[in-house]
Amino acid sequence: MTEPQRPGRTLSPQEQARLDAIKKSWQQRRQVGDRLGRVKCKIGVYSGKGGVGKTTVAVNMAVALAQQGLAVGLLDIDIDCPNAHWVIGAQEPPAYANGEFTPALAWGVKVMSMGYLQQHEDEAIIMRGPMIHNVINQFLQSTDWGELDYLIVDLPPGTSDAPLTIMQTLQMDGFVIVTTPQSLARLDAKRSINMIRKLNVRVLGVVENMSGDIFGKGAGEELAKEMGIQFLGRLELRPDYRKEDRPTVLASKKVMEEYGHILNGVHEQLEAVAHAASSPSRE
Ligand SMILES: Nc1ncnc2c1ncn2[C@@H]1O[C@H](COP(=O)(O)OP(=O)(O)OP(=O)(O)O)[C@@H](O)[C@H]1O
Numbered sequence: 001m002t003e004p005q006r007p008g009r010t011l012s013p014q015e016q017a018r019l020d021a022i023k024k025s026w027q028q029r030r031q032v033g034d035r036l037g038r039v040k041c042k043i044g045v046y047s048g049k050g051g052v053g054k055t056t057v058a059v060n061m062a063v064a065l066a067q068q069g070l071a072v073g074l075l076d077i078d079i080d081c082p083n084a085h086w087v088i089g090a091q092e093p094p095a096y097a098n099g100e101f102t103p104a105l106a107w108g109v110k111v112m113s114m115g116y117l118q119q120h121e122d123e124a125i126i127m128r129g130p131m132i133h134n135v136i137n138q139f140l141q142s143t144d145w146g147e148l149d150y151l152i153v154d155l156p157p158g159t160s161d162a163p164l165t166i167m168q169t170l171q172m173d174g175f176v177i178v179t180t181p182q183s184l185a186r187l188d189a190k191r192s193i194n195m196i197r198k199l200n201v202r203v204l205g206v207v208e209n210m211s212g213d214i215f216g217k218g219a220g221e222e223l224a225k226e227m228g229i230q231f232l233g234r235l236e237l238r239p240d241y242r243k244e245d246r247p248t249v250l251a252s253k254k255v256m257e258e259y260g261h262i263l264n265g266v267h268e269q270l271e272a273v274a275h276a277a278s279s280p281s282r283e
């Protein structure tokens, strides 16, 4: 532990730099907190493995919630390959004035994506630790979401700097974990659950995506049992996802039903959290 600063003692340049960094990070957290102050619930969609359908699930969850008449935002914070704005069909960048972004709008959902910061969509964004931290903070501080019932956050895969920074900065209400039925995806999903738990954030449940005859089914349910969390439901592998003119929940009744089921589970979990928080402690 560092010694408390005595009056009159001059700080060394290293100490001063450390103090400045702590102050800056504290201010950033407060500003991000203020910015997101009117967002009732922030849900992350996450998995350690790439390509399992995080973006697809985040987009369709957001659109399905907006269809229920709720105020919804979608934030794509995948630094390397942001694409949620493409999947939802909000290619037009958000308005920017007086240092502030007003999110783009698609299918009733307010959309912000790291992809808007790219000059060319096929460009790779390469960032390292502290830079990731600063860009994410800057991005979060400059976006005016207004009042939202839900902010759905599409995270990058992996257990590296970017998802960690986001989890620490955003103070999420919970995470939905996506896995495919294969055992490798299940192993990665298990790592993701452990990482989220280490950060003391709640895992709302597991979704098994691309379920069906081709990849099989059941891994999501087994994983949920093993980790003691709720199994939120199955999303079948379907050709409907190839249609790009609209989010799949709007193109297929069956897909909308699958998402309806998953969202019921999410609501249940959130209610259980709220209930636990408002109940008097038994200590
Ligand atoms: N249930 C499904 N049925 C058919 N295709 C699907 C399904 N879910 C997702 N896909 C397709 O799988 C591909 C990968 O999905 P997506 O981009 O959502 O994965 P991701 O986990 O976000 O990937 P990344 O880790 O790169 O961010 C996409 O082409 C998407 O349309």
Ligand SMILES: [Mg+2]
Residues within 6 Å of the ligand: 054, 055, 056, 078, 154, 155
């Ligand atoms: Mg993605």
